[in-house]
Amino acid sequence: MPSVRQVAVKEGDVLLLVGTTKGAFLFRSDGARRRWEAGGPHFPGRAVYAMAYDGRAGRRRIWAGAHSMHWGAGLHASDDFGRTWTNPEAAPIRFPEGAGVSLKQIWQIRPGRADDPETLYCGAEPAALFVSGDAGQTWSLEPGLSEHPHRARWQPGGGGLCLHTIVPDAADPQRLFVAISSGGVYRSDDGGATWRPRNAGIRADFLPDKHPEFGQCVHKIAQHPDRPRRLFLQNHFGLYRSDDGGDTWVDIARGVPSDFGFPLVVHPHDPDTAYIVPLESDGFRCTPEGKLRVYRTADAGASWRPLASGLPQRDAWECVLRDAMDADLLDPAGLYFGTRSGQLFGLSSGGASWELIARGLPPIVCVRAALVGAPRALRGPRGAPARGRPRRAARGRR
Amino acid sequence: MPVTFRIPAPLRPFTAGRDCIRLEGCPATVAEALAELWAVCPGVRDRVLLEGGAVRPHVSLFVGTEDVRFTGGLATPLRDGSEIAILPAVSGGRAAEASTPPPGDTGRRSGPASLTSPSARGRGGGI
Numbered sequence: 001m002p003s004v005r006q007v008a009v010k011e012g013d014v015l016l017l018v019g020t021t022k023g024a025f026l027f028r029s030d031g032a033r034r035r036w037e038a039g040g041p042h043f044p045g046r047a048v049y050a051m052a053y054d055g056r057a058g059r060r061r062i063w064a065g066a067h068s069m070h071w072g073a074g075l076h077a078s079d080d081f082g083r084t085w086t087n088p089e090a091a092p093i094r095f096p097e098g099a100g101v102s103l104k105q106i107w108q109i110r111p112g113r114a115d116d117p118e119t120l121y122c123g124a125e126p127a128a129l130f131v132s133g134d135a136g137q138t139w140s141l142e143p144g145l146s147e148h149p150h151r152a153r154w155q156p157g158g159g160g161l162c163l164h165t166i167v168p169d170a171a172d173p174q175r176l177f178v179a180i181s182s183g184g185v186y187r188s189d190d191g192g193a194t195w196r197p198r199n200a201g202i203r204a205d206f207l208p209d210k211h212p213e214f215g216q217c218v219h220k221i222a223q224h225p226d227r228p229r230r231l232f233l234q235n236h237f238g239l240y241r242s243d244d245g246g247d248t249w250v251d252i253a254r255g256v257p258s259d260f261g262f263p264l265v266v267h268p269h270d271p272d273t274a275y276i277v278p279l280e281s282d283g284f285r286c287t288p289e290g291k292l293r294v295y296r297t298a299d300a301g302a303s304w305r306p307l308a309s310g311l312p313q314r315d316a317w318e319c320v321l322r323d324a325m326d327a328d329l330l331d332p333a334g335l336y337f338g339t340r341s342g343q344l345f346g347l348s349s350g351g352a353s354w355e356l357i358a359r360g361l362p363p364i365v366c367v368r369a370a371l372v373g374a375p376r377a378l379r380g381p382r383g384a385p386a387r388g389r390p391r392r393a394a395r396g397r398r
Numbered sequence: 399m400p401v402t403f404r405i406p407a408p409l410r411p412f413t414a415g416r417d418c419i420r421l422e423g424c425p426a427t428v429a430e431a432l433a434e435l436w437a438v439c440p441g442v443r444d445r446v447l448l449e450g451g452a453v454r455p456h457v458s459l460f461v462g463t464e465d466v467r468f469t470g471g472l473a474t475p476l477r478d479g480s481e482i483a484i485l486p487a488v489s490g491g492r493a494a495e496a497s498t499p500p501p502g503d504t505g506r507r508s509g510p511a512s513l514t515s516p517s518a519r520g521r522g523g524g525i
Contacts, residue, residue: 068408070408070445070454070457071408071454072448089444090441090444091444094449095449096449097449097451099449099450101449102449102450103449
């Protein structure tokens with residue numbers, strides 16, 4: 001196995017957690033985000049589909065879900081930026097013995113709300129939600145979803161029947177959204193006890209009934225904390241916005257080369273701005289016209305514009321997967337994404353052009369950006385106040 | 399002669415680094431031997447078995463040179479001095495590529511879904 005390179009993370013650093021099909025990598029930079037130091041591979045040979053950073057309650061904790069084809073999927077945490085990882089004897093995420101199913105994959109690790117710092121969520125395959133109320137020491141299966149009467153009719157997509165997205169509502173501590181492929185969006189308004197499908201307006205092109213109550217292949221949903229009734233959604237064909245907490249969805253796929261894609265990220269400081277990476281059709285799943293482009297809306301989906309400067313625009317048949325894009329919380333915010341071809345790009349410090357942070361990585365399946373602790377005071381080249389100020393650090397998405 | 403387990407390197411964090419575990423009892427079957435192993439090294443269990451108790455599909459158990467898949471599974475009888483090897487199946491690495499698509503790759507691949515692609519609906523390219 002390869003030796004693992006460690007990074008020296010400091011307070012105020014921006015940290016990129018990059019999960020690949022062959023391990024996890026960490027990238028760190030100061031708030032200027034001009035130079036990146038690379039570390040890894042952690043869990044070499046294992047597929048790391050889910051990573052998260054938990055900076056609540058004074059923690060500096062990285063989470064990773066690492067899957068071994070031989071030994072199964074494990075959930076691991078590090079409080080020293082990857083020098084050591086937990087490896088508990090009993091698998092923390094596991095189905096009850098009588099459930100008749102076995103954990104195939106951990107798809108999502110999501111810290112709960114900032115004002116609920118002991119809560120974490122974990123999304124699994126086959127589709128299930130696990131919850132921890134003690135900062136990840138112990139986990140339990142959420143029965144309201146695993147015993148939902150719809151469950152038997154959820155169908156696996158090409159990657160399996162997975163609960164891949166968890167959104168704790170920014171306003172209502174009792175409200176929680178999940179997205180399942182292929183089950184659609186479900187919302188709980190009672191802390192996870194009961195769940196209702198919230199898919200009105202979302203297409204299911206692959207079913208005879210194109211607008212069923214549930215069964216959609218939703219690829220990603222995202223909420224902005226400043227406007228929690230608004231959510232954006234990237235579907236398996238279809239791009240949507242809800243302004244009523246998911247009760248109804250309207251199509252916003254105007255001006256994009258394809259309404260198929262996987263990731264969707266909202267701007268951390270602007271609820272009207274969101275980013276996607278269109279792909280051409282579910283049969284091809286590559287960037288349209290051989291051009292790698294992120295599309296941005298700054299008007300909540302009324303229009304979309306490509307962000308292509310610095311990205312390959314010729315013979316670039318790339319794919320960016322659902323969790324392989326994220327934004328940091330600094331101002332100006334940095335946006336990052338990774339490709340299945342192992343390239344990691346960043347658009348940082350308000351720059352106009354994407355920069356290649358790394359190439360040659362294994363296929364990238366997860367990118368998470370985190371701010372470590374309080375930002376350091378940086379000085380610009382002429383002593384000007386630094387770029388990279390934090391905003392809403394106390395509320396943090398992660 | 400006691401029954402012994404051969405432990406592969408990835409599982410040795412759960413055996414205090416030991417590559418060989420000798421059982422104290424006299425298990426009659428592989429299942430009984432595994433139960434004794436879990437009692438001594440509980441962390442090995444979840445890496446070898448699925449939640450329902452079946453052996454993980456890409457883990458192999460050999461008694462001597464015989465794969466227990468062909469000798470009765472967990473009911474395979476043991477003899478005095480049997481050696482049980484826990485091994486990662488050679489299929490694992492290959493199957494990891496073939497049977498576990500990347501996480502974003504969850505859409506339907508063929509049939510009706512392909513008929514509804516943008517190009518099939520006249521929406522491909524440059525819209």
